[in-house]
Each structure stands twice: as C-alpha cells, then as structure tokens.
Amino acid sequence: MGEEVKVFGFWASPYSHRVELALSLKGVPYEYIEEDILKNKSDLLLKYNLIHKKVPVFLHKGKPIVESIVILEYIEETWKANPILPQNLHDKAIDRFWIKFIDDKCLPAIRKATFSPENERETAVEEACECLRTLESALNGKRFFGGDAIGMVDIAANFLTIWLRTIQEATGLEVLSVEKFPDLFKWTDDFISCSVVKESLPPTDKLLSFVKASLSQ
C-alpha cells in the first residue's frame, strides 16, 4: 500500500503542528485524523497512546509513536530529504540542547506567566522574558535557528509564533514584543511567512476565539 503515515492531532495544538510541519517540510504524505481531545477522544487514540492519552500520535506502518520531539527525531531518521538537524555532531547536540530548553524552560515559563495571579505576574513575565532572551542568543545573527532554512529548533519553537501572539492578544500579556526582542520577533515573522509553514498553521481568527474561550473557563 505505500508508506502509510497517519497523524492523530488537534487543530489548535502546537505539538500536533510540529509533527505536521516536519512531514510537510520533508514532502511526506500523511493522513490526518482530527481528535476532539476536549470532549471525546477516539478509541484509536486511546489504543495508541495508552500512557499519556494525548495528541499528537504518529503512526507509521501501524506502529505508534508519541511525544512530538521523539516523533520529529524519528521523522528525521526515516525520511532523509530536507534534513532538519545538522550533520555536524556537535552542532546537532547544540540543537538538541535548545530544543530541550524550549520545552523544559521557555514554554513552561510562558504558561506560568499566562496563568499566574495578578500579584505574581510581574515576576512570571520577567522569568519568561529571561528565557526568551537566552533563546534569542541562539539565533546569533542567523535567519532561522537552523541557519538559512528551518530546522528542528525552529519547529520546536513554533509556539512562540501564532500561539504566543494569540495569547498576548487575548490576555494583554506582553512577553515577546518587537521592542524587547527584535531578532526573535523577526524570526517569528520569517517563520510564519515560509510557504510550507503558512499552509500548515491553523487560522489565526479561529485560534483567537479558541484561546479566548479556553481562558475564560
């Protein structure tokens, strides 16, 4: 039948998006199954992701993989076109370091700033900005973290683009602005304007409604 790749995802999930973007960048055809994760997870999802019961779930020839970065590493190793990690082993290690930094530090800090009570907000925002400052240094004059083309670090940082913009618009939170982080902000513009990325992103107005609705609960 062919390589049969399936992705169980959720349209608003940045983690789900990471996987779809990587497949699109490499020109790998796949079937996408939308999961209603809020109300009614499908039996298939629960079957394939017994441990975490979350999206994205990636299926290749019937074998499931979960955790977006684990999936990205698999995609990179399986489809060699348009590599998203560098060849040089030390550079690859540096990229993996930054991916971990994004997931373990940046995103939790932003989440904390988004949900912190009024009296803790200033500190939380400062911590989130500290993370972004550090991440911005990794750009080091390059257009993308991956150099001239999008790489795995760029994909991992996807949340900082339309998702963070949407949260900032919905809440008034100011973390990533062009004044504070001109290089990182420019990166978000460059990322979003890539044709492959543009096609893969959820519509911003729909995302804004979704985020506003989620935050009001």
Add this chain to the structure above:
Amino acid sequence: MGEEVKLHGMWASPFSRRVELALKLKAIPYQYIEEDLSNKTPSLLRYNPVHKKVPVLVHNDKPVAESMVIIEYMDETWENNPFLPRDPYERAMARFYAKFIDDKLLPTLAKLGQTAGKEKEETIEEIHEQLKVLEDELKGKQFFGGQRIGYLDIVAMILVWLHLTGSITGQKVLSTEKFPLIHEWIERVMKMEVVNECLIPEEKRQDWIQLSQRAPKSASN
C-alpha cells in the same frame, strides 16, 4: 591531536553518573572534574552558561550539556558498543521511555520526599503506576536494551539508586512482589563492574539521601 574528553560532574548527581557510565561502557578515556556546586569552576560557567549545571561533557574543547543530549552525542561520535538500537522505531521507543523516566518518574520521586499523609499515599500510588510501565517494558528482555545494556538501561539506573536508598530509608516503593522484573534487572546490572563504579559508594549513601531531600538544583538532566 588526540581525542580529549573531559567531564564536569558531581558525585551525588544521577545525571552526572549517567554520563560516567556511558563513558565507561564505551571505554572512552576521560578526565573527570568534580564540581563543588557552591563554588563552580570558571570552566563550568563558560561551558554551560545557560544553566551553569553538571554534567557537561567537553570533547576537544567543545562542550555538550544535558545528560541525554550528551549520551546521544556520544553514541553518534563513538560507534563502539552502541547505546541506541539501529531501527528508527526501536530508537523512538527508547527515547520515549527515557523521557518518561526523566519527565514523569523523577519528578514524582522528588515529590515523595516533600509529602506526608494522604498526599504521600497518592504519590506512592502514582509512582507504582509509573514503575509498572517500566516493569512491562522489561517483559521478555534481559535489559531494557534487549540482550545488552543500552540507552534506556543507562537512564533507568535511577531504579538501582531507588532500590539502594530504599533499603536505607526503609521507604520501599520498589517492592520485589510488585516489580519482580525490575528487581531481576537490578541484580543483573549490579553484577557489572562499570555499573558499580558509577553508583554512590556505600559510605556516602546516607549523605546522598540527605542531600537529595534538600533537592539540589545544580544538577540538570
């Protein structure tokens, strides 16, 4: 120029010990620099400016930080005694379970020391569920890596530490009845000299328990 490998580590850090085990498994000669976390060397601060933590591997003056990033780097650089399987799907499974240990089990274990009463019971319940996942992963295998010790075994050494410290504290979350396969695995790996070299020496275990209860923040995973 030869291969110059240095490891900035700390005796009580399981993450640091992981990298030491990995180095020994591949028989890579290295210089070890013991870091005093209250007085870090300028080298450590230069090599890991983002986190200022151990372990950091320095290979021909190029630093790599984060234990799992280091281990992947080592596996790609020195191809003898591979840690990760060849098959991409098997690799994904090893990475998934390693992440499970680091992102789920370890934080829950850390929480255990901070809880009491009902919350403690619930935490133990959570740990049991997580340990069950690992117990199931051992079915039909000698090691997490299959026939030989591999990537996931290195990460799972935390189970050996849990077993050893459990004997000292009396807090036995890792019971033999509930987790027979994990216990067999522990016995199997503890027969290996390299594993023993990377465990906390017996005379320091009490100190380690006290240290870990104060949750040292200077060792990163």
